[in-house]
Amino acid sequence: MDWLIASDYSWARWLLERGIAVIYVVAFGAAGLQFKGLLGTRGMLPIPAFLRTHSFRAAPSVFQLHYSDRFFALVCWAGATLAAAMVLGLGDAVPLWAAMTLWLVLWAAYLSIVNVGQLWYSFGWESLLLEAGFLTVFLGNHDVAPPWAVLVAAWWLLFRVEFGAGLIKVRGDECWRNLTCLDYHHETQPMPGPLSWFFHRLPKPLHRVEVAGNHVAQLFVPFGLFAPQPVAAVAAGIVIVTQLWLVASGNFAWLNWLTIVLAFSAVDDGTVAAVTGLSPPGHAGAMPVWFGAIVVAFAVLVAVLSWHPARNLLSRRQRMNKTFDPLHLVNAYGAFGTVGRTRNEVVFEGTADAAVDDASWVEYGFRGKPGDVTRMPRQWSPYHLRLDWLLWFAAISPAYAQPWVGRFCEGLLRNDPDIVRLLRHNPFPDQPPRYVRALLYRYRFTTPHERRTERAWWHRDLVGTFLAPLDLRELDRMKR
Incomplete structure (x- = not known):
């Protein structure tokens, strides 16, 4: 099983798992704090009414088996608690099979929420969290070295996020092609942040530089993720910097933060050591045959399910933030093909x-x-x-x-x-x-x-x- 091992990516796995767990904490917490008014029994779009018209096959969810507001809250806060424990290292403190089970429970719990969330959960970052969360089931823990196939799946996910967003822009609004979209976007985006006024008031030539830089970061840099080191780490660094720019200029829930976490999957231990001086975490052992077989099966599943997202990337009628199965396993991403002027x-x-x-x-x-x-x-x-x-x-x-x-x-x-x-x-x-x-x-x-x-x-x-x-x-x- 040595050919499955990516022994130089211990930090990548550590950051992926902890980062995704942090986003899970936020997502479950937000669900627990907001669901009653949005989706509760007396909410604006009540889950019980939704369940009466949607089968388990159409919307797989634990709430198909039982729903009450109290049970929904239990799932939310139990999910947030488990995710917080994974941030603190629970996954490395238990046997490999138990860690996989815990990650699978987190994924299934959040899938259950998304699949009954209706309009309130119709955003691309829900699918992104579910796809990234499913990856973590197969990343392993300190008992084994990181699997190559799962890291490549993370790069492929990041590639679709970035390249899909770049393509939908240049195929969409003319302002992306003439470099004027950021004359408007900082003002008309869904939820401006505290610095958005200042970004909007930047000189227009700088807005042109912003758009051109965005095109380079999304249309060219993602290919570097699959290159040998240090090119892949440099590409990841560019993604991280551009995503931090987006964090500073607006509010897009956990989309940018999760993209940053995924970018770290392409940074090897040598780069981390060169920049920070830190040694790799953990002392991973050999990969068990049973775990290797599961990883191979996962890689085959991702390859098969990638057909529709890949076609979507190449299509002139590219659709943004599209999921092709109710489990949200391999999805298409991309947003802001059109930018509002007012x-x-x-x-x-x-x-x-x-x-x-x-x-x-x-x-x-x-x-x-x-x-x-x-x-x-x-x-x-x-x-x-x-x-x-x-x-x-x-x-x-x-x-x-x-x-x-x-x-x-x-x-x-x-x-x-x-x-x-x-x-x-x-x-x-x-x-x-x-x-x-x-x-x-x-x-x-x-x-x-x-x-x-x-x-x-x-x-x-x-x-x-x-x-x-x-x-x-x-x-x-x-x-x-």
Whole structure:
């Protein structure tokens, strides 16, 4: 089994396993904190209703066998606890077969959440975490040296993430080809961060450099991951630096952080020693025949399932963030083939007045999405604010909100604690409003002069009504 061993990649495995475990902690924790308002029995898209129309084959999940809000919470917090233990080294403290079982439990638990998560879990980084998490089952622990086949699968995953994103850009919006997309993107991206205003205000020639650098990093550098050392480590380093740039300029949940973790899979122990002086962790032994056979089977499975993602990469009609099986084992990635030139935001308001004509409306505050123009955008990544993200899509097209916005408004009108908890600020803490409505505003970053004089990060203008005033009686009529 020596031909399966990558003895010079102990640090790569250590960082892969710990990094993916950290992301699992964040993902399970976010699910546990947000699910009641989003997916709970009284949530906006209740899981029990979903399960009545979707079979286990279509949506494999432990919740197909049993669902209650308490059980969902148990899965979330048990997953977060187990993932934290893996960060601390539990996988290396138990026998190889037990470590594989623990990683498999984490993957199956998060798959169970994603497959009942509906719109709230329709983002590419869910599939990315599941695919990367499945890899860890076969990485082994201190009992064995890292397997070559699994490391190559990690490079292939990283290649699809980077190359897929690069291709969908140059095939998509013209602004990627004429290097002007970043004149808009920092302002119109789903959830700007605290530095996004400053990135947006960089001189336009630097924006051209940003786009050109992005094309090089995503269209050329990924091929270096499969080259001999030190070329592969240099390619990984370029990926890491460009991903940190994206972390600084916006909020994309754990997408960039997990990509950084995957990039470390291409860094060998010699490079780590040269840069840091650290010796490889652990004292791995020979690979058992049974483990080698499982690794080979895994490699064959990845090769077979790669057919559709590879075709997608080569297709002129490339699809972004596409999964081809309900287990999310080998997926297609890529985003922002189109970049918005303007930014609209849905702003929800409520009033305690009995009549809407001359009512005094008060705005609800959200945790991450722009609202109050004087509030500096916050850094949330790698945490994922699912309601805030869906509202960015809703501002582009109301169809994204149609399945859940009625229940959201009902939650505001009843001060439903599970839904109100998803907000940063509820202006009606003691008595729910009589009416709620939603307006659509055009947002843009302030100019440097406006920033100094108005102390505001955003300027906004009313576009129109997104949702006419509603009360509970109107919502009841809509349900009928």
